[in-house]
Amino acid sequence: MEEHFKCLTDAYRCFLSGSRPDRSAADVAAVMFGGLCGLVPVQLREERCTEAEMICISVTLLEKITSSLTAQSLPVQLTLYSEEVLRVLFGDMNLMEQLVHHFQAEDQIISHLAAKCASACVFFHLQKCGMVCPFWQKKCTEAFHSSPPGTELDACLWSVTDVLRKTLKESQQGILGKLVDTFDCSLCALCLKLLPEKNEDCLDSFAHSRHWGTTICLLLDLLEVLSASSLICGTRVCLKSQRITHIRSAALLHMISCSSEGFVKKRALLLLKRTVLQKVGEDWALGEVLSSGLKYENFSSDMSMLAQSVLTAVDNNWLHSVQVEPAAFFGGTRHTKMMGDEGQKPDCVMLRAVSLILLKSIELHIQTAGAKGVDSATEVYGYLQRLWGFLKRYCTQLTEVTHLCCWISLLFGEQDDDMMEAAKAALSIFLNHRLRSGLDDGAAFAAACASGCNPHCHFVLLLQSISFDHSILLDFLISVETCFLEYVLRYLKYLRDNWQSFIAACGGISVSGSLTASSADVVARAYKSEGDHVESSSSTQVTGINPPVKRLSLAPEVRLVEYDSSDESDPDNIEDSDVRPRASVCEKSRFSGMDVQQETSGLSVSIRQTQTETPTALVVEPKSALERKPEDSSLPVLQCDQTLCANMAPLSEQVTFETLTKTVFCLSELRVVVTRLHTKKLFPYNPSSLLKLLAQVENSYKQSHLQPFNKCRR
Template sequence: MGDPGSDLQAVFQVFQAGDVPGMSSEELAGRISVTLARSVQRLTPPALSTGSPDVDSACLCLTLIGKMIAGLASDSLQQDAKALYEDALRKLFGPAELMSELRRLLTCRDRLLSHLTAKCVSSFVIYDVCRCGDVDPVWAAACAEAFQAPAPGCTLDTCLWSLTEVIKGVLRGDCANKREILRKLLVGFEADLTSLYSKMLLQDKLEPWQTAESLTDLSVTVSTFMDLLEALSASRLRYGVCSSVQRLMFLHTSALLSLTDSSLEYFVKKRMLLLMKRTVVQRPGEDWALGERHAALQGDEFLTGDMRALADAVLQAVGNGWLRRVWVKPQPSFFGGNRERFPDDEGKDAVMLRAVSLILIRSLQVRTQHAHTEGAEHVVDVQQYLQELLAFLQERVAPFKGETHNCSWILTVFSEQDDDIMESAKTLTTLYLYQRGLSSSALQACSWGCNPHCHFILLLRSLSFDHTVLLDFLISAETCFLEYCVLYLKLLRDNWQDFCDSCCRIEDTERTSESSRRVTSIHPQPLASEASLEATPRTSSQAQTAQESRTSQRDSAACSRPRLVDYGSSEESEEEEKGSVLNLQTVGGTEELEADSESRREGVDLVERAGAGSADSLVGKVRSCLTELKAVLTKLHSRGLFPYNPTSLLKLLMAVEAKAGL
């Protein structure tokens, strides 16, 4: 036998060509084992330089092992190649005790070699646990030892990454009994991860960790731990696997939120907020291509209570001024870097703003869902919290400072992310219905940015009232637009006049704002009386001309989309929507939205015009858009071309059309 390293170079070239090495499985395993053992011996203790022959040999071995595992996992190999690789892996991780050698490389100070080792090890653990259901004991012991580390470091980061990758691999993989495998996988790490959570996140125990050589090292470790928490949350919310370590972030949410006050770097705080956002909207792991959510979550008896605990912690933090302590960069991040300067209308880190907004409004929704069962002392003041959110946005978002309508915040914050804007619109509609059910007088929903009519109008206008975009949303499985659409159409059906009032208010507000801007540009320093006089609303025909000019300049929003509900028959869908609509029939049609007294002296004329639904008014454009949507839905359904039964949706659209005709 020649030099094993040279032989492996030839084997690697055969792999690259997609051919099968011309050797037995025993010979292949022997060459890999000898080469790797020799490299490990020379690299331990690690006084190495990247690019040394031993590092290169070790990387070559790890790459070959990874290629064999990937080939077996993909089921793309011919039968002879599959048998060869399976037998070679059995010999490597059996008699050759390769995992023990790899465990030594996991602690290597060379981060590239350490990470490549973790990738190889994780691939084998995923393959092995999905094939036989057992967790490799050597790998598990190495991770458990690393989790007991007294301070952050490369080994801890590597093992955190490896466990996260294994959980993600099981979630993605095609293996039977995923719930059992995940449960078995996590049970051995509960004590160590619980201790690690305490050391890393609880403020009274974080101080010793802050003596790390570099704050960046600690920030990297905490961020990697956030990835693991998201994987734990995904396994819980997708497969109902619930262990004590998976409940930590729900029961100790305040520890996560307190990271905004820590000295950790900005990207860690951003990662924490993304974790919280994905958890409260129940979409953890949405970037990991995990496939469909598992249907059976009955096994998690603690989930409802834990979600309430998380929501309570968020609302308590907001009540204690948490929003005022959340720092948001005045510019977006680009692949880890930032541009030095931004135009005034781009000054926002939208990822952070979306995360903070959704965390708060979804926590409010969770809390209000249970408020009616807990008595009057547990009533939630939605208006107070949303006013806090508006103050937060007005202080930190440059484009929002020029807006004249508070309800426009939803587009300012969410316009770049379709799944989030639909989620927020649906959530805010339920919050409006909850608050409306508590109020005995007309709601002033626009003052706290929670008028669902305004949200719907502004959304359609941002799409240029294009019904084909709405059709795309309804067909796509990437947003909750169907759920939102049904919820809002029921509100619109029972509160048509409120919708007309909202249209008039938006037109009136924008007409006044446009007039003020024109006065400012013509007379830079007018007297106070002159300014107020010249800002008086113009006639209806002038207002409509200006509105049309502005509306025609708006671009259609580019849209991506989360999950499509099974809409079934109309009777079934009515039952499904009962909880989310919050008993709409008891509150619909009995109260009016607030009227802006000073700017509504022409309101009666405007409402009459809106009620008539002239084609160039907002009412007319919305009505036309919904009518066109109903027509195309009817045509597709009659031909059997729509992907689900839209009968109930069509009934709602017809009911709205009937109201609009009045």
């Protein structure tokens, strides 16, 4: 009996070291089968190796053999040996039937190890012959139709999710479609049972089960994989199970507001957030898998359905029923007092998720309403006001601000990708609302600030949060982890055509980061007063060098976009789909993060305001804590005549001027360094439209400020 135990342990050590076991493949297979079936009692010295331990050892060895064969990581002789072991186990002994039987084991360790092993075997079989194992398929289908929350259903959900995820990573659309079709009906039936839209008796009975929370989380993982699989279908029709997240979105929202389990609410919120942002599977899928760009036939209607479900829930006081759990730490959840407050620190992950779900739903709703010729302007800010009310219940910082436009920086400051998504959605909401509201510019921007949706304020506050550091913007432009490129192109196009409104917004924001405007009326007055300072003028010369990039983190030999195939786009016709960098990894690449760092370390820019009447240079001394230190003499400062105007201009005009100066200087530095990288073919895509827009912004700045300088000199 001791020899059986020794056989398994020796075989496992051989597979770890890559050597061939001494015993024959048939002997090892027989011992593994006996151990998994509980037919081999083992007496080891004075201790007895339990049946559960023998099952775990046998299953673990089988999973190791199968995974190694799938990865093709074994030597030739050991590969042939392993294939013979599997042939005996699954051919002569029909081990899969016994393996799936352990899905229902009360011991959760055995159940999970069996599911993990079965998944590895099923995926190997799919790779080898393209067929789905019938015993595994039958077991999972029956569990989805009839099993209550418990170890059996959990094992089936985990196993199907794992096989689908591995298939998705391998980009095997034929096998993936076959797998989804196999479980389509049973999965839809399971979701109807576990995700009812109303508080029905079945949900109450399941919720009292100790397995319910685990089962729901496993189901949410499966729904994310199914949603991700729909993104690679292209123009083909999706199966119903791949659209469950959209179709049952109302049920997910209901579960978020009614569930007593904090981790269940959080997982459901994150699923809806990734779905509405079209980022399902981003944590584990390869970039190339989810970047096809082609959408399935019902994609637009599904996204519209999801958005409408969210807005309908908000109309029915869904935000009031959502309870945000206290902030969590590694060991669980604990009570944490906030600075100067007796309350608990909220979970900002949930607050960000709720905010993005609602913002993107408003954006989608506006786009759909506009396509149908429906005026939705009157209801947009109503949804935003409900969101502010929800956030202020949990976030003390937001209750203390007087200018709501800073909410994006406060809430999303620790999460770059979410912050860019929120800013992009807010910009889209503002543009669509302004188009349909019929308000004049002053009233439109006052209303935008009152609702926290002024895109100029968002952009300036974003630059303040990074200390006007152009190298961080460069990092954002190169990275594919955020939508910054889409956002900044659209915003710069709008800024180019609406320069006066940008000056008005700068009047309400100080360079130090505090807000000088106490109400939206100040922005409206600033917009009106700045209208007298616009006048055409001569050109400006831009030369110099640029400080080194600090946050560039791309690995060497990785190129985000095929440079040679990158076409120049027209900045006057910029669409989101045209500006997103295409993710691709090439073995031979001219672009690397190290090269960019080396090239930009010697670059710098200096901007001087020149006029035809006088060659005198106009100098501004740094006054903000965000300015560069005096000892950094090599770093340029945008030079203009603040000293001459100091005794003549009101403080608000000085604040506006300083904010404008730092903003335009940051963008000018960015333009120069991107130009240099593009010239040396080190930039990952063609930035021509971006550079054109940045130059146009600089020209707008020069034209709007030459007249005040002349007045100061007179």
